[in-house]
Every structure is written in C-alpha cells, then in structure tokens.
Amino acid sequence: MTIAETVDLLHNYEIECDHITVRRWIMQGKLKAIHEDRIFKVKEPDVLDFLVDLSRVGTAYEKGINDETKIVRLEEKVLELQKEIDKLRCEKVNLEFKLGIMPF
Structure with missing residues (x-):
C-alpha cells in the first residue's frame, strides 16, 4: 500500500x-x-x-519499556482492578438488599 x-x-x-x-x-x-x-x-x-x-501504549505490554516500568504498570492495574472488585461487591450487596435476598 x-x-x-x-x-x-x-x-x-x-x-x-x-x-x-x-x-x-x-x-x-x-x-x-x-x-x-x-x-x-x-x-x-x-x-x-x-x-x-x-x-498497548501506556500498558505493561508496551513495546520497548523496561521491566521496572512493566512491574509498576502491572501493580497499578492490580490496584485498579481491586477497586473495581470492591465497587462491584458493594453494588451486589445493595442489589441483594433491594431484592430482599439474604446473603449466605
């Protein structure tokens, strides 16, 4: 082309x-x-x-970045995912409460 x-x-x-x-x-x-x-x-x-x-730019999989940068970016992603999990757990509890579902 x-x-x-x-x-x-x-x-x-x-x-x-x-x-x-x-x-x-x-x-x-x-x-x-x-x-x-x-x-x-x-x-x-x-x-x-x-x-x-x-x-992949800005991620741990970006070409040409060193291992230290990869580790930092992966740690940041793990923290981001942990926050998302916490948010979803709260949302789940609130929905169960609204529906009258008792947690096990």
Missing part, C-alpha cells in the same frame, strides 16, 4: 493521522515499510501489527 492508502486504512480504525504522520512513524521504525523507487510501501499485516502496538 502507498502512504495514502495506509492513511485511509488507519482512518478506518479511527486513527487520526495524515501522510506526514505516517511517514514519521515509518522513519521512527514504528511502522514497518519498504522503500522502493523512492516510494514507501506498507503491507497490511504491518499496519495491523502497528495497531496492536499502538493499543
């Missing part, structure tokens, strides 16, 4: 970008491309890999 076609495909996945941004991603090595006859060509599977990498 050309850069223009790559931009269109990324727009289909609701990624806001233009040809300059895509070219920058290619030059930074974030998006794999082949340079033939002074034209960048991108394969669709490479765009899909890029989308996966993009979806």
